[in-house]
Amino acid sequence: MKQTISILVENHAGVLSRISGLFARRGFNIDSLAVGITDDPTVSRVTIVVNGDDYMVEQVEKQLNKLIDVIKLRRLPAGDTVSRELMLVKVACSPKTRSEIMDIVRVMDARVSDISCETLTIEHSDTADRLEILCELLKPYQVLEIVRTGTIALEKGGSVIRV
Amino acid sequence: MRMTAAQAMAECLQREAVPVVFGLPGAAICPFYDALSQTEIRHILVRQEQNAAHAASGYARISGRPGVCIATSGPGALNLITGIATAYMDSIPLVVITGQVVSDLLGRDVFQEADITGSCEPFVKHSYLVKRAEDIPRIFKEAFHIASTGRNGPVLIDVPMDVQKAELDFAYPEKAEIRSYKPSSQGHPGQIKRVLAALKEAERPLICAGGGVFSAKAEEELRVFSERSGIPVVTTMMGISSIPPQYPRNLGMIGMHGAPSANRAMNAADLLLLIGARVGDRAIMSPMGLSQSATIIHIDIDPAEIGKNMGTDIPLVGDARQILLQLLEKLDSPPVPDWTAEYRPASPVQPVPVKEGCVCAKAVMASLFRQAEEDAVLAADVGQNQIWSARGYRLARGRFLTSGGMGTMGYSIPAAYGAKLAAPERQVIAVCGDGSFQMQMMELATLCANRIPVKMLVMNNGRLGMVRELQDLHYGGRQAGVLLDGNPDFAKLAEAYGIRARTLSNASEIDRCVQELLESDVPFLLECRIDPAEPTL
Numbered sequence: 001m002k003q004t005i006s007i008l009v010e011n012h013a014g015v016l017s018r019i020s021g022l023f024a025r026r027g028f029n030i031d032s033l034a035v036g037i038t039d040d041p042t043v044s045r046v047t048i049v050v051n052g053d054d055y056m057v058e059q060v061e062k063q064l065n066k067l068i069d070v071i072k073l074r075r076l077p078a079g080d081t082v083s084r085e086l087m088l089v090k091v092a093c094s095p096k097t098r099s100e101i102m103d104i105v106r107v108m109d110a111r112v113s114d115i116s117c118e119t120l121t122i123e124h125s126d127t128a129d130r131l132e133i134l135c136e137l138l139k140p141y142q143v144l145e146i147v148r149t150g151t152i153a154l155e156k157g158g159s160v161i162r163v
Numbered sequence: 164m165r166m167t168a169a170q171a172m173a174e175c176l177q178r179e180a181v182p183v184v185f186g187l188p189g190a191a192i193c194p195f196y197d198a199l200s201q202t203e204i205r206h207i208l209v210r211q212e213q214n215a216a217h218a219a220s221g222y223a224r225i226s227g228r229p230g231v232c233i234a235t236s237g238p239g240a241l242n243l244i245t246g247i248a249t250a251y252m253d254s255i256p257l258v259v260i261t262g263q264v265v266s267d268l269l270g271r272d273v274f275q276e277a278d279i280t281g282s283c284e285p286f287v288k289h290s291y292l293v294k295r296a297e298d299i300p301r302i303f304k305e306a307f308h309i310a311s312t313g314r315n316g317p318v319l320i321d322v323p324m325d326v327q328k329a330e331l332d333f334a335y336p337e338k339a340e341i342r343s344y345k346p347s348s349q350g351h352p353g354q355i356k357r358v359l360a361a362l363k364e365a366e367r368p369l370i371c372a373g374g375g376v377f378s379a380k381a382e383e384e385l386r387v388f389s390e391r392s393g394i395p396v397v398t399t400m401m402g403i404s405s406i407p408p409q410y411p412r413n414l415g416m417i418g419m420h421g422a423p424s425a426n427r428a429m430n431a432a433d434l435l436l437l438i439g440a441r442v443g444d445r446a447i448m449s450p451m452g453l454s455q456s457a458t459i460i461h462i463d464i465d466p467a468e469i470g471k472n473m474g475t476d477i478p479l480v481g482d483a484r485q486i487l488l489q490l491l492e493k494l495d496s497p498p499v500p501d502w503t504a505e506y507r508p509a510s511p512v513q514p515v516p517v518k519e520g521c522v523c524a525k526a527v528m529a530s531l532f533r534q535a536e537e538d539a540v541l542a543a544d545v546g547q548n549q550i551w552s553a554r555g556y557r558l559a560r561g562r563f564l565t566s567g568g569m570g571t572m573g574y575s576i577p578a579a580y581g582a583k584l585a586a587p588e589r590q591v592i593a594v595c596g597d598g599s600f601q602m603q604m605m606e607l608a609t610l611c612a613n614r615i616p617v618k619m620l621v622m623n624n625g626r627l628g629m630v631r632e633l634q635d636l637h638y639g640g641r642q643a644g645v646l647l648d649g650n651p652d653f654a655k656l657a658e659a660y661g662i663r664a665r666t667l668s669n670a671s672e673i674d675r676c677v678q679e680l681l682e683s684d685v686p687f688l689l690e691c692r693i694d695p696a697e698p699t700l
């Protein structure tokens with residue numbers, strides 16, 4: 001089962017390698033990892049999506065909590081989060097296929113962020129599942145490059161994680 | 164006060180009241196060594212850095228304070244790793260200080276550069292690569308705090324050469340303020356209640372005490388709790404000496420090499436109270452079965468250990484001593500009736516017949532424990548010698564030290580002299596094999612140079628005995644790489660260092676030789692000729 005863990009960490013060098021090293025070392029499966037600074041410049045927020053049973057996720061949480069740089073950690077309640085991932089896709093196009101691709105972009109609520117004679121670069125931010133659908137729809141065309149950020153998420157409603 | 168970072172590092176050690184450090188210098192740590200030499204702190208020059216970490220570990224385990232070890236950049240730091248990992252596995256507090264190449268050259272593979280914070284990541288509780296001289300006081304304060312609170316462990320401080328030379332205004336913080344590190348020591352009152360309720364239900368409760376009892380300095384509370392509740396105790400290897408062997412409710416050591424009666428008691432228990440024991444695979448070989456047959460209560464300072472290797476019914480996070488005190492305060496049920504009649508340890512380990520020219524290792528141990536002072540410290544190495552020591556252990560107020568988690572050969576002698584420096588008034592004995600002795604024999608020089616009267620027993624069976632036995636049992640007796648041909652004459656070797664020595668090869672001389680070893684007030688080595696066929700158990 002996929003679970004999302006949100007972690008507030010000290011914003012300094014080496015923290016990310018400690019976190020990722022721990023996953024590798026203990027054989028935890030990591031689906032995605034995203035990190036960025038918060039409104040407090042001394043704090044970064046890491047969002048990790050792991051794939052495993054309750055035992056594994058609990059172990060992940062406990063081991064992460066042991067890292068001195070980890071300030072706070074919480075498993076986000078499944079189904080009760082706003083979660084987003086950003087994806088950029090560069091697709092080859094011809095004058096003939098361009099409008100077809102543009103249709104898909106419109107239907108999916110995505111955007112074209114760059115255009116050239118032979119390519120379209122599509123930008124889309126949505127849940128990981130919806131990004132999959134977009135990828136699927138673009139498959140018949142020649143996808144040249146894909147880059148994704150990894151999921152970031154916040155719990156719905158009033159609940160917050162702060163230092 | 165204005166000073167260099169190197170001076171500040173030495174000053175920090177003095178503020179932490181560190182009397183002794185273990186290390187071996189090189190260019191990248193020279194500024195610090197220079198500053199250290201201007202202090203009262205005693206420096207023990209080891210002959211290989213791994214031993215500095217082991218010695219600091221022995222020192223820490225007996226003094227209850229973090230042990231400090233030092234190495235230079237690159238190879239010096241790398242030699243420390245086995246020692247650091249050994250301490251990490253046994254939750255021993257160390258503050259490890261390494262020199263590093265000049266900051267500007269980091270990452271360029273210059274002479275003697277090694278990414279030691281990176282390499283040690285899996286084996287340290289925390290590490291610092293110091294970037295600015297002014298951070299030194301805070302980092303040292305934090306390092307000592309982190310190493311010796313919560314679940315103890317090694318903390319590494321890597322200091323580039325240029326940072327050591329830079330200046331700062333020195334002010335030592337009163338307290339370490341780390342917002343992300345607040346270990347809890349008190350047990351949750353609700354969980355304490357649940358434990359007491361479960362104890363009332365149990366008919367055959369059993370305590371399993373591990374090394375965490377020492378970390379929490381909870382030996383006294385453990386005994387009192389066992390007495391008042393009537394609950395008998397087994398220990399892991401790391402827990403040996405946390406409760407006296409003579410204590411009537413002590414059923415002995417469990418595990419792969421433990422007493423069969425103690426293992427049977429574990430299986431018979433209907434409630435198991437794990438105290439500072441992490442359910443390592445050598446101690447508890449079938450945790451699944453146990454968690455089905457008994458209610459499991461797991462007391463540990465590290466929440467991550469609870470439920471890691473064994474299903475737990477009642478988790479209780481906190482310091483073992485605090486929790487035992489909390490339990491004692493609320494304990495109101497009468498002592499449980501003794502259920503252990505069938506699980507008493509058989510009479511002390513019996514000597515076995517051995518071939519001519521050899522002595523029985525078990526008989527040597529029996530003599531040693533009969534004659535040693537009751538508060539002696541025994542550091543056992545790894546191999547058959549370790550199990551002979553563990554199973555023979557009989558010191559009423561003594562202390563058993565060994566590398567339990569990592570099983571690192573070469574631990575005993577440096578750990579023993581570290582322990583001796585922490586408790587000069589106690590007898591300190593190192594027991595090792597002929598194989599493990601040769602992984603640390605350079606330390607004979609350290610003993611001589613510093614006149615540290617450690618008593619050494621080398622159990623010479625001409626083999627990597629424990630592995631030989633494994634090959635006999637599971638590999639059709641084909642002996643691969645276990646014959647220690649080329650062994651020196653151990654007594655002569657010791658004498659070459661000016662260390663007194665004897666060779667013991669005759670049963671009738673056991674008591675007299677052991678007596679001579681124990682009475683010596685200088686370092687002494689007793690080589691015991693052991694029958695290669697003598698089994699571990």
Ligand SMILES: Cc1ncc(C[n+]2csc(CCOP(=O)(O)OP(=O)(O)O)c2C)c(N)n1
Pocket residue numbers: 544545546547548549570571572573595596597598599600622624626627628629630
């Ligand atoms: C550093 C290290 N290398 C290898 C081993 C594997 N090992 C475990 S016991 C043992 C034999 C030790 O031989 P010796 O010190 O002579 O002790 P004995 O078993 O003969 O008493 C070995 C090689 C180890 N534990 N540590």
Ligand SMILES: [Mg+2]
Pocket residue numbers: 546596597598622623624625626627628
């Ligand atoms: Mg041997």
